[in-house]
Amino acid sequence: MKRPALSALLLAQGTALLGTRLSMIAVPWLVLTELGDPIWAGVVAFAEIAPYVVAKAAGGPLIDRLSARRVSVWTDLASVAALAAVPLLYGLGVLTPLLLVPLMALVGTLRGPADAAKYAMVPSVAEAADVPLTRVTGLISGIERLSGLVGAGLAAGLVALIGPANALAVNAGLVGLAALVVAVGLPGLGRPEPDDSGEGYLAQLRGGWRFLRADGTLLAITMMVAVTNLLDQGMAVVLQPLWAQGAGGVAYLGASQVCFGVGALCGSLVAAGWAERVPRLRTYAIGFFLIGLPRFALFVVPLPIWTLFVGLAIGGFAAGFINPIVSAIIFERVPRRLVGRVSSLFTAIAWSLMPLGGLAAGALVQGAGLTAAFLALGAAYFAATMVPFLVPGFRRMDARAAEAEVEKLERAA
Template identity: 25%
Template sequence: MQFLTTDETSMPSTPDTHLLRNTNFRWLLGGGLVSMLGDQFSMLALPWLVLSLTGDSLSLGIAVALMGAPRAVLILLGGTIADRYSARRVMLLSKYAQAAILFLLAALLWLDQASLALAYAAALALGIASAFAIPAGTAILPQAVPASSLQKANGLQMGARQLSLLAGPLLAALVLGAHDGARQTAMTALAAAFAIDALTFVFSAWTLRQVALRPLAAAAAQGMWREMAAGLAMVWRDVPLRSCYAYWALVAFFVMGPLQVALPVLASERLQGAAALGLLMGAHGAGTLAGMLCSGLGGAWLRRHFGATLLAVDAAVAVLLMALGQISAAWQGAALLALTGLLGGYLQVAIFTWIQRRVTPAMLGRAMALFMGIFLGLAPLSAAATGALLRHASVGELFCGGGALLLAAAVAAALLTGIPRIGEADCVIQP
């Protein structure tokens, strides 16, 4: 069943094995990679700005919260607007807005007008803009590449993001290297970092304008809140989608807190402190990148057995988490986390592809916004719960308990839901 006004021949129809020859995808991948690298400049510069002004960890926490909270609160509205007014238009406006915010911030820092209020305002504004950009960005890809190429396209895009997380901070550190000097020198270095990120937004907006998207069938206009409610109702009525979203909420709660909070504690208590933590995080990041880049392997088989593979991989990750709580050396943790990242990266691409293939393009922005809202909303709750539990349990007990709960969730989903039977036949857009 197709919901497009034109068929696949209306856009470059490139075989899956030659995806990089697809002009649309090259524009998306190139512009996205540059923009993601630029994001790392701001992700480092903004905390440094707050700490330079205050030296206060609470102020830093407030700035991070001001950037993160709007994403969780407004992301469903962002997805609704992307579906209503075109994902590309929303994405372009968001990029222009973020570029303007960063250029203004850079100019004020160059003029030595830095203040904590300015940092807070920039964090809040960037968070609001990203709440609209994130769902719009995920809704564009299915309109730009053939349906048969979605798995590989998602793998390459997510791999590029993971690569930017590894390389971006190193590039940003070169720009911020002058930060230890006088105040004016420090502010100039920070201003340069923000200006570089702004330029990458402008560049990626230009590349996005070069992409030829398939037109979507016109949808009946409704009120904004009715369209948002329609997106929620669509997910609720779709039993496989609803089951997966509920299951992923459990997974997010059991996994994200231990990785964000308990892992640093593990490195501090049992290993060599900060150096060990860097090794563990690097191993997990490298494994995730490898998993994303390998996501094209077994694509046809994975589409036929998506649900069963999902639960099997999560069960394996649960066992790895339990083993992580028993380690006594950094290399053991690095090996376990590299394998965890490999499985997680592979599965993450499969999940994004399944949602994009299952949901009609007119609803995709809302569906992806709700999916990502689950993780954005539960991450702080999971972190808080993990921190509270660590006051009463050892870090080893916490990893074992979290892994056991994840394993129980996977087994319960296998026995009590239809998730194991989800496969290619459940996709709306067929290959």
């Protein structure tokens, strides 16, 4: 198993994420247009993301026990059934919000461990393919960016052509394809890493948290990413749509997202080839700075619209280096037998504040206006970007964890 393993992981990740992006548009559109209640759109969205975060954190020990490959295949297959139930119930004329909420909660519960399992396979695939970790994580990040760009257009086309409920049947097919690719294309990853600790599930879950807490570098990155994700969510779901309404319509919203997304895709692909050669802390800090206050300020400074789009593309390019660097640091510092539980906790904590982003941004707009909200969130982002220069844990980003340090952290777990 050499380079085909890397191709299989990229294909599985791409198809699964494509389905997720499709669902992010089809589900709220279904609630708003077919079920006719905007309040339920927010309830359904929360019902999916909250179990997603909890299940991703809780599923880490299962990934380490059963193997990432098995967890990915079986949770994806179960997701196919949950997703396919939506168009089935809709076709029978019995789909209501009260049925959709538990179905999407089930989808979120299954998608959390499935996404975490694919992420946990990265170090094994990189080793099997004999490819540097930063190159693999750069390619994974590029696939994520590409899926976001393609998924938005695909979702819009499918929703218009066959309706939002039937579009979820396509989502089910994509998730099923991801399960098939992992099952057939990654057969050598079926064995879990040896673990002679004899610990129970809860003890393993606590051990993952103790390891994360004991590693100052990983903990510092986790907390910073959680805060910036909250601010990014407020920008994406409240501030940018309101700006687009005043600027001239949804086309401006789409153009701003595409410019940032294309820049991020290019940055991820460049990072796949060059991230091994750049200083991590400096690149990480510059990337976060450019998508922080300067990006928020672009929406309030009276400049030609092309300046905004160029600035977003530049910020996206810099942002494309962040995820490959962060992922490589995680996989370098975490022992193989703990990868599932630690990486799952990392991403779950990083997502944990996102549901509050829209609420915070909406409250700021209502209380102080759109311009003040852009500047307030931008200022908070700037404060977050200064943290790497103040917290000692970030200073160890440029070096691999020494073996002695890893052993110390393992004992702490």
